[in-house]
Amino acid sequence: MTFSITRRLVGSLGAGMIAGEAMAQSNIATANVAPPRLPLENGATLRVLRPVRFVQPDEDVFRANAARFTAATGVQVRVDFVGWEDISQQTGVTANTGAGPDVIIGFNEAPHVYQDKLVDISDIAEYLGAKYGGWKKLAEKYGKRHNSNNWIGLPFGASGGPLVWRKSAVNEAGFARPPEDHAGLLRLAQTMKRNNKPTGFALGNAVGDGNGFANWVIWSFGGFLVNPDGTPGINSRETVAALNWLKEYYATFIPGTLAWGDISNNRAYASNELFLTANGVSLYFSLKNDPATAAIAADTEHSLLPKGLASTSPMAGLTLNAMVFKHSRYPNAAKAFLTFMMEAPQYDPWLQANLGYWAQPLNAFNASATWSGDPKVALFKDTMDTEFWLGYKGPISEGSAAANADYVMVQMCASVASGQATPEAAAREAERRAARFFRRR
Structure with missing residues (x-):
């Protein structure tokens, strides 16, 4: 089915349907799951902060995917990449001042440090888990608030260090x-x-x-x-x-x-x-x-x-973990952006481009061509299956x-x-x- 992508369509169907025909062409198996309703706020713009890349295609494809989101929704997205040693400090400043980026993709347990400053993202996490074969163990550990099923972080992937x-x-x-x-x-x-x-x-x-x-x-x-x-x-x-x-x-x-x-x-x-x-x-x-x-x-x-x-x-694995802050004026746009970036037409090319440096948190991406190419990187596929x-x-x-x-x-x-x-x-x-x-x- 072919359809045009408009702000109204995104609002009525949710970020999960943005991909259109590209989803049908993906080799990643998905379940037929209804996406959450995320009506985008009028005039929404987003600022996203994340750690700098270690391999250049990580940044190139991430920026390209963000641009695709803008083209699909009209939501302008500014992505800033900062040094690994700086991301925790800047996250703390954002959380404590209540100003700054709408979304920060930090490391590991960062959402658990600032959980009271974050938007609950259980709706998009549960949707993605149901659609893509479930979350891996480390993703659930870092994503969910301790002793609960409430998601405060959205793990993007983890870098293994074998x-x-x-x-x-x-x-x-x-x-x-x-x-x-x-x-x-x-x-x-x-x-x-x-x-x-x-x-x-x-x-x-x-x-x-x-x-x-x-x-x-x-x-x-x-x-x-x-x-x-x-x-x-x-x-x-x-x-x-x-x-x-x-x-x-x-x-x-x-x-x-x-x-x-x-x-x-x-x-x-x-x-x-x-x-x-x-x-x-x-x-x-x-x-x-x-x-x-x-x-x-x-x-x-x-x-x-x-x-x-x-x-x-x-x-x-050193895990990228995304947070949406309560001070954001556009929480639905932020959640729609994260969901879009995790959908197969965006996520699988990013995974392949960074050669599995950030190995997937969702089980369906075990089937990515990333892991059937060079056999020397195959073991990175299981980075987030750890205990x-x-x-x-x-x-x-x-x-x-x-x-x-x-x-x-x-x-x-x-x-x-x-x-x-x-x-x-x-x-x-x-x-x-x-x-x-x-x-x-």
């Missing part, structure tokens, strides 16, 4: 692939260092890589920052065991990792200084598309972070967001790796710092 490694270097060390156990992983790293093919992981205050590595170290030994009742749980035998192992593992690292930001290991890996690390698909994407580094890409493999003592790979989240095992709250922003886990690990603290002292200090953000027993 192992990235040079096949030739790992094979030269006598391994077909990185092992799943801590002892085997340590032996691999020690051998790679002797072969002048060192490993390295961020231990600086890096939003994605630093937090991702520190959490993995602790979780893979059975430790966690927060108990299920919301009290600090970091000072444990499991944490001390993890930190003792980290002391040995860190000795195999390339120099400088204590100061690494999110771009540092990308540069070292691309320069043949580093041969095993953890990163999103952006590293492989950039290597593959640069003739000068195409040979490194051809020698690169990905694998999930080792399970260690956990039953599954303990990873929590782990930031602040695991506690409830997602303002406290877990604050502890993450304060790099409690990262700095605990860094203090032991650098020799500034014993594992026992570092765990006690992390518990003291965590007590500022979580209630005591």
Whole structure:
């Protein structure tokens, strides 16, 4: 069926029908679900803030999709991209002043920090979930208010940080692939260092890589920052065991990792200084598309972070999570925009363009051509199927967001790796710092 798209049509049918014939051509299976009614406010305009891209097509296609929304509805949309380290600060300013962007696509648990300042978006979240095969576990965890079915965030996708490694270097060390156990992983790293093919992981205050590595170290030994009742749980035998192992593992690292930001290991890996690390698909994407580094890409493999003592790979993808603020004069337009951006004709091209860097939160997009092309990126498809989240095992709250922003886990690990603290002292200090953000027993 062909029809013209008008403001009246959007208001009567909802944002979900904007796609028109393009939906019928999509290879993403959908259910026949009635979209929510979202009559657009007269004179609506929107300002959207989100983190800067790590791969250029992320921004290009996102902007193009926003322009399509404007063409379909007449709603002008301004999209601003800001640095990863700045997005949390700007979200706080917006929430506390009641002015600024209508929509912010922040990270992880950000909506739980400002939940009283946000518009409930359960109507569009439930519609999208019903239409696209349901939400993945991590999306539900970050999207819903704790102990409720009310959605305060709309997860857009998550960047996984699995192992990235040079096949030739790992094979030269006598391994077909990185092992799943801590002892085997340590032996691999020690051998790679002797072969002048060192490993390295961020231990600086890096939003994605630093937090991702520190959490993995602790979780893979059975430790966690927060108990299920919301009290600090970091000072444990499991944490001390993890930190003792980290002391040995860190000795195999390339120099400088204590100061690494999110771009540092990308540069070292691309320069043949580093041969095993953890990163999103952006590293492989950039290597593959640069003739000068195409040979490194051809020698690169990905694998999930080792399970260690956990039953599954303990990873929590860095998640884009959208919020609509109550101060917005155009909440229906904001919700219509988010819904439009998540519909298959917009979302699937964006997913494919960023090569799965932000892996999908909705199950139907498992069928995206993103995952049937290059086999080296296929494992990113399951990024949001994880059982782990930031602040695991506690409830997602303002406290877990604050502890993450304060790099409690990262700095605990860094203090032991650098020799500034014993594992026992570092765990006690992390518990003291965590007590500022979580209630005591």
